[in-house]
Amino acid sequence: QVQLVESGGGLVQPGGSLRLSCAVSGIIFSIYTMDWYRQAPGKQRELVASITSGGSTNYVDSVKGRFTISRDGAKNTMYLQMNSLKPEDTAVYYCNVYFAGFDYWGQGTQVTVSS
Numbered sequence: 001q002v003q004l005v006e007s008g009g010g011l012v013q014p015g016g017s018l019r020l021s022c023a024v025s026g027i028i029f030s031i032y033t034m035d036w037y038r039q040a041p042g043k044q045r046e047l048v049a050s051i052t053s054g055g056s057t058n059y060v061d062s063v064k065g066r067f068t069i070s071r072d073g074a075k076n077t078m079y080l081q082m083n084s085l086k087p088e089d090t091a092v093y094y095c096n097v098y099f100a101g102f103d104y105w106g107q108g109t110q111v112t113v114s115s
Contacts, residue, residue: 001025001026002024002025002026002027002097002099002104003023003024003025003026004022004023004024004095004096004097004104004105004106005022005023005106005107006020006021006022006093006094006095006106006107006108006109007020007021007023007109008020008021008109009092009093009109009110009111009112010110010111010112011112011114012085012111012112012113013113013114013115014085014086014087014113014114014115015084015085016085016113017081017082017083017084017085018082018085018111019079019080019081019082020036020079020080020082020093020095020109020111021077021078021079022034022036022077022078022079022080022095022106023075023076023077024076024077024078024095024097025076027097027099029071029073029076030053030073031053032053032097032098032099033050033051033052033053033097033098034050034051034069034071034078034095034096034097035047035048035049035050035051035095035096035097036048036049036050036069036078036080036093036094036095036096037093037094037095037096038089038091038092038093038094038111039091039092039094039108040088040090040091040092043091045094046060047060048060048063048067048080048093049063049067049069049080050069051069051070051071051078055071057069062088063082063089066082066083066084066085067080067081067082067083068080068081068083069081078095080093082111085111085113086113087113087114088113089111089113090111090112090113090114091110091111092108092109092110092111093108093109093110093111094106094108
């Protein structure tokens with residue numbers, strides 16, 4: 001059974017930082033590309049960042065230079081370090097893996113950037 005559990009969200013002021021975590025179980029974590037998505041109120045879910053099994057990363061333009069995706073195979077955990085946060089980063093953040101023909105999602109963690 002594949003399970004993804006996000007944590008680390010919260011309320012932060014503009015310019016602040018948060019680190020999200022995604023604990024993964026039920027798959028051989030190290031061999032799959034992992035993704036972070038986010039969904040703001042009234043908007044479609046968007047892909048924020050991806051990391052391959054080899055550690056190659058990609059980011060949506062709006063977060064380049066501010067967010068860093070990483071993974072720890074020993075802990076079966078993926079991270080999203082978010083710096084210089086802006087109000088427009090406010091959203092529910094989800095981790096995702098595509099495995100055996102299915103998309104698996106965590107429950108999401110709320111990030112709110114507000115003064």
